[in-house]
Amino acid sequence: MIRLHNVAKVYDGGVVAVQEVSMDVRxxxxxxxxxxxxSGKSTLIRMCLREEKVxxxxxxxxxxxxxxxxxxxxxxxxxxxxxxxxxxxxxxxxTVAENVAFALKVTGCPRSIVRRQVNTVLELVGLSAKxxxxxxxxxxxxxxxxxxxxxFVNRPPILLADEPTGNLDPATSVGIMRLLDRINRxxxxxxxxxxxxxxxxxxxxxxxxxxxxxxxxxxxxSGYESSEET
Amino acid sequence: MSTFLFLxxxxxxxxxxxxxxxxxxxxxVFVSLALAFGALVFNELVRVNTLQxxxxxxxxxxxxxxxxxxxxxxxxxxxxxxxxxxxAWYMDKAGAYQExxxxxxxxxxxxxxxxxxxxxxxxxxELDDISTYQEVxxxxxxxxxxxxxxxxxxxxxxLLSLTGVLNSIGFGLVVLMGASAVVLIANTIRMAIYxxxxxxxxxxxxxxxxxxxxxxxxxxxxxxxxxxxxxxxxAVFASHNLLERIPTDILIRFQVDQGFLLxxxxxxxxxxxxxxxxxxxxxxxxxxxx
Ligand SMILES: Nc1ncnc2c1ncn2[C@@H]1O[C@H](COP(=O)(O)OP(=O)(O)OP(=O)(O)O)[C@@H](O)[C@H]1O
Ligand SMILES: [Mg+2]
Numbered sequence: 001m002i003r004l005h006n007v008a009k010v011y012d013g014g015v016v017a018v019q020e021v022s023m024d025v026r027x028x029x030x031x032x033x034x035x036x037x038x039s040g041k042s043t044l045i046r047m048c049l050r051e052e053k054v055x056x057x058x059x060x061x062x063x064x065x066x067x068x069x070x071x072x073x074x075x076x077x078x079x080x081x082x083x084x085x086x087x088x089x090x091x092x093x094x095t096v097a098e099n100v101a102f103a104l105k106v107t108g109c110p111r112s113i114v115r116r117q118v119n120t121v122l123e124l125v126g127l128s129a130k131x132x133x134x135x136x137x138x139x140x141x142x143x144x145x146x147x148x149x150x151x152f153v154n155r156p157p158i159l160l161a162d163e164p165t166g167n168l169d170p171a172t173s174v175g176i177m178r179l180l181d182r183i184n185r186x187x188x189x190x191x192x193x194x195x196x197x198x199x200x201x202x203x204x205x206x207x208x209x210x211x212x213x214x215x216x217x218x219x220x221x222s223g224y225e226s227s228e229e230t
Numbered sequence: 231m232s233t234f235l236f237l238x239x240x241x242x243x244x245x246x247x248x249x250x251x252x253x254x255x256x257x258x259v260f261v262s263l264a265l266a267f268g269a270l271v272f273n274e275l276v277r278v279n280t281l282q283x284x285x286x287x288x289x290x291x292x293x294x295x296x297x298x299x300x301x302x303x304x305x306x307x308x309x310x311x312x313x314x315x316x317x318a319w320y321m322d323k324a325g326a327y328q329e330x331x332x333x334x335x336x337x338x339x340x341x342x343x344x345x346x347x348x349x350x351x352x353x354x355x356e357l358d359d360i361s362t363y364q365e366v367x368x369x370x371x372x373x374x375x376x377x378x379x380x381x382x383x384x385x386x387x388x389l390l391s392l393t394g395v396l397n398s399i400g401f402g403l404v405v406l407m408g409a410s411a412v413v414l415i416a417n418t419i420r421m422a423i424y425x426x427x428x429x430x431x432x433x434x435x436x437x438x439x440x441x442x443x444x445x446x447x448x449x450x451x452x453x454x455x456x457x458x459x460x461x462x463x464x465a466v467f468a469s470h471n472l473l474e475r476i477p478t479d480i481l482i483r484f485q486v487d488q489g490f491l492l493x494x495x496x497x498x499x500x501x502x503x504x505x506x507x508x509x510x511x512x513x514x515x516x517x518x519x520x
Pocket of ligand 2: 041042043162
């Protein structure tokens with residue numbers, strides 16, 4: 001589903017954020033990206049969305065080489081990849097339902113289908129009662145659930161999450177992780193960057209650890225720290 | 231279709247959020263287009279009011295009906311003998327009616343209420359030197375046949391020669407104002423983009439294509455232009471209505487044809503919309519690189 005081959009990213013100014021990263025995420029997998037601050041997790045995710053271009057190497061997402069993707073095709077890439085961020089990235093002037101609907105509207109989806117899909121997915125994330133609220137009227141956990149609903153509403157094969165629990169307390173985080181786990185069980189491939197070792201330890205999934213832009217560990221059903229050392 | 235309606239809705243929500251800046255742009259477009267429209271109407275007014283003078287005559291002596299054509303031709307002979315006069319000719323009631331029909335060709339209703347008998351015959355005079363018109367006037371004072379004397383004054387002469395200059399100045403002004411309206415709208419849109427840059431980033435992240443993001447801005451710009459143009463048209467119609475209330479002499483017109491007004495109003499409106507479209511497209515240029 002996601003394949004990186006010898007990927008490197010050098011930012012303007014010479015900061016080497018990622019180097020020689022190769023990895024392969026199969027369909028339906030759940031992968032944690034861990035590593036200290038500045039190790040290149042966000043950069044990796046942004047390159048998979050074509051928010052940043054690779055400096056070297058190749059990335060395939062859903063079978064397509066996105067490093068060669070013409071600019072006008074980028075929106076289509078982003079419709080096959082749901083995204084969740086630490087700061088939720090909700091549109092402040094739209095209600096919960098409108099925010100979720102937006103991801104479908106950009107695809108030109110007819111209104112009746114939009115309404116049905118939005119209701120279904122808001123039920124899935126447990127926000128049916130708050131569809132007409134604005135983001136500022138919601139708690140952080142609720143806002144993150146709206147953004148998960150938006151990421152999932154058009155059933156993308158891939159979900160990328162960059163520290164989705166970074167702004168939430170542990171109890172709320174558990175709720176969010178349950179949701180992501182459920183989505184993963186529907187067959188959606190999930191790649192999630194996080195600092196939260198409690199979550200990684202509890203989930204026991206594949207862990208890819210980065211350090212200074214390189215992959216230093218890639219281990220299935222693992223915890224935040226290398227299990228070999230314990 | 232539902233996508234397009236959605237984008238129109240977005241545009242209007244955004245206009246409301248951006249109301250203050252948008253109002254400024256609407257007013258600027260309004261002023262420039264009202265000036266342009268006003269210039270067009272003024273031009274038309276000059277044209278209809280100088281129609282009679284375009285054969286090169288300097289004086290029109292309107293005659294009373296008493297004595298009829300016989301007395302009139304005696305006076306014509308007399309005037310032709312004046313040293314200042316180069317050439318004088320007689321226009322009878324039928325000719326006056328023809329002229330009347332030509333001048334008011336756009337107002338058949340008015341034309342229908344007037345017959346040849348209602349219009350005075352006249353003697354049209356061409357002078358060797360226009361500045362001598364007062365001498366002719368002086369000779370005719372108190373003449374029993376004289377109804378009224380109308381002078382192609384130096385003022386009118388100047389006005390006529392000025393219209394050419396006025397026209398080109400007006401044209402330049404209209405072009406300049408039009409350009410400033412376009413730039414202003416471009417700037418408004420640029421500011422709107424800046425104010426919404428975070429939202430735009432989110433929209434792109436969710437997979438919104440370039441046009442999906444651009445169309446609301448273009449609709450916004452076109453709406454600003456159309457509103458400005460509409461206000462300009464309304465203002466010109468209103469002031470035209472005021473002018474129409476001035477009691478008019480049959481020979482001076484303060485009104486132009488409704489058809490003329492309407493067609494130019496549509497032109498102004500279309501220009502406003504176009505200015506908005508071009509302006510917002512300009513404002514959107516070099517923006518939206520993914
Ligand atoms: N836009 C940018 N321009 C220049 N350098 C950048 C940019 N974004 C990130 N970097 C640098 O690239 C390196 C990797 O950053 P990145 O955000 O990918 O790290 P991260 O692993 O997500 O860290 P964190 O856990 O703190 O979010 C850092 O040294 C950072 O300073
Ligand atoms: Mg990061």
